[in-house]
Amino acid sequence: MFLHDALTRGLVRYLTAELPSYQRRVPNDVDRLRAGLRPGDVVLVxxxxxxxxxxxxxxQSSWSHAGMYIGDALLRWGGPHAEEALEAFGIEAAHLVLESDMAEGVRVKPVxxxxxxxxxxxxxxxxSTGDLEEVVAEMLRHLGLRYDRRNIFDLGRYLTPVQLLPARWRRRPLYLGSSSSREVICSALIAKAFYRVGFPVQPLVNDAADPGPHAVIARHPSYIMPRDFDLSANFEVLKVNLAPPKKAGAWGRPLPEG
Structure with missing residues (x-):
């Protein structure tokens, strides 16, 4: 058990280490982000x-991670997690994103x-406002739970072209996620919260069904990935994080000050 835990910690450290080649393509305006976000918004990273x-x-997506903006909901929720957030982030605790991290589990971070x-x-x-409040409350109930590390292996098996898999894996049923509800991945956690109020992230057309209420089915939350929020017809893509553009002169160059 000790060896297994040590190997797991070492693997997590290796996988979560930041790479030096990262390139930020668009500058973010944090003040606009704080002002433009509202509880229930999904932040893709x-x-x-x-x-x-x-x-x-x-x-095959630009997005590897998803969190949910909860604003000051944790402070209104109260309890030890709220006290920890206030101590760690100060006034920024009124602008929090709830996420699931491989190393630390379900946690909050300031915008x-x-x-x-x-x-x-x-x-x-x-x-509705009531549904959004229920979605955020469901997210808050998971604070402190641990990340489902098994999903990384299963996700790779799910997304690998079937002809590249050993035959024995093709026959095995794929199950994304542990049977324990205490293990979560970021996008699945958010999808489950939305599904509690009957709001599917990626509805699918059921070709076998007759036209009617069952013609559209919901993909299971365990199959939801960060890119699905971006592609979903049920979500609007916003630009609230972008810095306002400068006035452009000839050839698109910014005009000189003054």
Missing amino acids: EGKSRISRMIMTLS AWYADHNLRVCRPQGL
């Missing part, structure tokens, strides 16, 4: 670590922490 690169390669990352904001469409 292009991560800097090895595991982020793996997820982006396997999923400003993401300023040096490439970001995309996706807002759910058509949810």
Whole structure:
């Protein structure tokens, strides 16, 4: 058991180490991000670590990670986690994103922490205030739980072309996620919270069904990845993180000051 734990910790450190080649393509305006976000918004992140690169390669997407903006909901929720957030982040604790981290589990980070990352904001469409509050509350109930590390292996097996897999793996049923509800991955955690209020992230057309209420089915939350929020018709892509453009002169060059 000790050897297994030591190997797991070593693997997690290796996978979560940041790579020096990361390039931020668009500057973020943190003040606009704070002002523009509202609870329930999904923040997609292009991560800097090895595991982020793996997820982006396997999923063929620019996004390796997803978190949910909860604003000051944790402070209103109260309890030890709220006290820890206030001690760690001060006034920034009123602008939090809840996420699942491979090393630390389900945690909160201030919006400003993401300023040096490439970001995309996706807002759910058509949810009532009550439903949004329930979604955020469901996310808060998972604070402190641990990341489902088994999913990385299963995700790779799921996304690998079937002809590249050993025959015995093709016959085995794929199950993304442990049977324990205490193990979560970032995108699946968010998808489960939305599904609690009947809001699917990526609805699929059921070709076998007759037209009617069952013609559209919901993909299981365990199969939801960060890119699915970006592609979903149920989410609007926002630009609230972008710095306002400067006035351009000839050939698109910024006009001189004064």
